[in-house]
Amino acid sequence: xxxxxxxxxxxxxxxxxxxxxxxxxxxxxxxxxxxxxxxxxxxxxxxxxxxxxxxxxxxxxxxxxxxxxxxxxxxxxxxxxxxxxxxxxxxxxxxxxxxxxxxxxxxxxxxxxxxxxxxxxxxxxxxxxxxxxxxxxxxxxxxxxxxxxxxxxxxxxxxxxxxxxxxxxxxxxxxxxxxxxxxxxxxxxxxxxxxxxxxxxxxxxxxxxxxxxxxxxxxxxxxxxxx
Amino acid sequence: xxxxxxxxxxxxxxxxxxxxxxxxxxxxxxxxxxxxxxxxxxxxxxxxxxxxxxxxxxxxxxxxxxxxxxxxxxxxxxxxxxxxxxxxxxxxxxxxxxxxxxxxxxxxxxxxxxxxxxxxxxxxxxxxxxxxxxxxxxxxxxxxxxxxxxxxxxxxxxxxxxxxxxxxxxxxxxxxxxxxxxxxxxxxxxxxxxxxxxxxxxxxxxxxxxxxxxxxxxxxxxxxxxxxxxxxxxxxxxxxxxxxxxxxxxxxxxxxxxxxxxxxxxxxxxxxxxxxxxxxxxxxxxxx
Numbered sequence: 114x115x116x117x118x119x120x121x122x123x124x125x126x127x128x129x130x131x132x133x134x135x136x137x138x139x140x141x142x143x144x145x146x147x148x149x150x151x152x153x154x155x156x157x158x159x160x161x162x163x164x165x166x167x168x169x170x171x172x173x174x175x176x177x178x179x180x181x182x183x184x185x186x187x188x189x190x191x192x193x194x195x196x197x198x199x200x201x202x203x204x205x206x207x208x209x210x211x212x213x214x215x216x217x218x219x220x221x222x223x224x225x226x227x228x229x230x231x232x233x234x235x236x237x238x239x240x241x242x243x244x245x246x247x248x249x250x251x252x253x254x255x256x257x258x259x260x261x262x263x264x265x266x267x268x269x270x271x272x273x274x275x276x277x278x279x280x281x282x283x284x285x286x287x288x289x290x291x292x293x294x295x296x297x298x299x300x301x302x303x304x305x306x307x308x309x310x311x312x313x314x315x316x317x318x319x320x321x322x323x324x325x326x327x328x329x330x331x332x333x334x335x336x337x338x339x340x
Numbered sequence: 341x342x343x344x345x346x347x348x349x350x351x352x353x354x355x356x357x358x359x360x361x362x363x364x365x366x367x368x369x370x371x372x373x374x375x376x377x378x379x380x381x382x383x384x385x386x387x388x389x390x391x392x393x394x395x396x397x398x399x400x401x402x403x404x405x406x407x408x409x410x411x412x413x414x415x416x417x418x419x420x421x422x423x424x425x426x427x428x429x430x431x432x433x434x435x436x437x438x439x440x441x442x443x444x445x446x447x448x449x450x451x452x453x454x455x456x457x458x459x460x461x462x463x464x465x466x467x468x469x470x471x472x473x474x475x476x477x478x479x480x481x482x483x484x485x486x487x488x489x490x491x492x493x494x495x496x497x498x499x500x501x502x503x504x505x506x507x508x509x510x511x512x513x514x515x516x517x518x519x520x521x522x523x524x525x526x527x528x529x530x531x532x533x534x535x536x537x538x539x540x541x542x543x544x545x546x547x548x549x550x551x552x553x554x555x556x557x558x559x560x561x562x563x564x565x566x567x568x569x570x571x572x573x574x575x576x577x578x579x580x581x582x583x584x585x586x587x588x589x590x591x592x593x594x595x596x597x598x599x600x601x602x603x604x605x606x607x608x609x610x611x612x613x614x615x616x617x618x619x620x621x622x623x624x625x626x627x628x
Contacts, residue, residue, distance in 0.1 A: 287513075314573055
C-alpha cells in the first residue's frame with residue numbers, strides 16, 4: 114500500500130463521484146488502496162446516515178423550542194399557567210430582547226437541520242448518534258452545509274444569550290466552559306484550514322465542533338426555557 | 341388561642357417529617373423481565389442496579405418537601421412494562437442543592453434505561469438492557485453492562501467499566517475512561533477532555549476515539565491484537581508497543597504525526613485521533 118499520485122487523483126475525483134458522475138478510475142483505485150477504500154466507505158456511511166436522518170421524528174423539546182421562539186416574536190401568545198411561571202419569566206426575558214423575524218425563520222430552519230444531530234438530552238434510539246459518526250469517520254461536509262450550520266449556530270447563540278440568565282448558575286458555568294472550549298477548537302481549526310498539510314483533518318474537526326456547539330446550545334435553550 | 345396553637349404546628353409537622361426522614365419514599369413495581377425505565381431528574385445522584393427479581397424498587401430521597409416524584413407505571417395494572425419517573429418541583433424557585441433528589445433503583449437485569457440527570461451523577465451497574473444517559477455537568481459511570489450504552493455529558497466525565505455491548509460516549513470538556521471492555525464497538529469523542537483506555541481488544545473489535553486538545557492514553561496487554569491508525573496534527577504519537585509498521589502512506593506526510601501499524605495479528609481495528617494532544621500507546625501495567 115504505497116502512496117502515489119493515484120491517491121491524490123482519488124481525492125481530486127471524489128467530489129465529482131459523490132455528485133453521481135461515473136469515475137471508474139476512482140473505484141479501481143479504491144479497490145487497491147486500503148486507506149482510500151476506507152475513506153470512500155466512510156463517506157458512503159455518512160451519506161446513508163444522512164438519508165436516514167430525514168425520517169426521524171422531531172422531539173417534543175424541538176416543538177417547545179419553536180413555540181418559545183414564536184412566543185418571543187409575539188407571533189403567538191402564552192396563557193399564563195401556575196406551574197410554568199418560571200418558563201414564562203424566561204419568555205418575558207426574550208420579549209425584552211426580541212429576535213428579528215428573519216432570525217426566527219432561520220432558527221426554525223436551523224432546528225430542522227439539527228433534527229439529524231441529537232441534542233445532549235434528546236434521544237434518537239434508532240441509530241448511533243450522527244454527531245459521533247461524523248466525529249469518528251472521515252468528515253465530508255460541503256462548504257454550503259457549513260455555511261448553513263454557522264448561520265444556525267448564530268441564531269441559537271443569540272437565543273442562548275437572551276435566556277442564559279435563567280439557567281441555574283452551575284449549569285450556566287458548565288455551558289460557558291464548554292462553549293469556550295468549542296469556540297477555541299473552531300477558531301484553531303479555521304486557522305488550520307489555511308495550512309495545506311492539515312486541511313483535511315482540520316475540516317473534519319471543524320465540522321464536528323460546529324455540530325457539537327449546535328447541540329450544546331440546543332440543550333442550553335431547553336433548560337433555559339424549561340427550568 | 342386555638343388558632344395560636346395550630347400555627348406552630350404547621351411548622352413543626354414538616355420539620356418533624358424532615359427530621360424523621362419521611363422525605364424518603366420507596367415505590368415497588370412488579371414488572372416484566374425487561375422493562376423500560378425512563379427517568380428525568382434535575383439535581384442529585386441516580387443509581388440503577390440490576391438484580392434477578394422481576395420487579396423494580398425505586399427509592400427517592402428529596403431535599404425539600406416542595407419536591408414531588410411522579411412515578412407512572414405502564415400499564416397501571418398487572419405486570420409493568422414501562423416506568424416513568426420524574427422530579428417535579430412544586431416550588432419553581434428551588435435550585436441547586438435545594439432541588440436535589442437522589443434515586444436508587446433496583447431493576448431486573450434486562451431493563452432498558454433512559455435517564456436525564458443534568459446536574460448529577462448517574463451510576464449504572466450490572467444491566468443487560470440498553471442504557472441511554474445524558475447529563476450536562478454530571479459524571480456518568482457504567483459498569484458490567486452488556487447492552488448498548490449511549491452516554492453524553494457536556495462537562496462531566498464518563499467512565500465505562502467492563503462493558504460488552506456497543507458503547508457510544510461523548511463529552512465536550514469531560515474525560516472519557518474505558519476499563520476492561522469486551523465490546524466489539526466503541527465510539528468516543530471529547531473536545532478538551534482526555535481519553536484513557538485500559539484493557540484488551542476482542543477480535544474484530546472496532547474502536548474509534550477522538551479528542552481535540554486532550555491526550556489519549558491507550559494501555560493494552562502485550563498479547564492484544566489490532567490494526568492501528570493513530571494520528572495527531574500538533575501533538576505527537578508515542579508508543580511502547582511492538583508494532584509492525586506499515587509502509588508509509590501519503591497521509592503520514594499529510595498529518596503532522598501519524599502511526600499506522602499492526603500489533604500481533606491485527607485482529608481488531610483501533611483508530612485514535614487528536615488534533616493538539618499527544619497519543620500514548622503502552623503496555624497495560626500488571627495488576628498487583
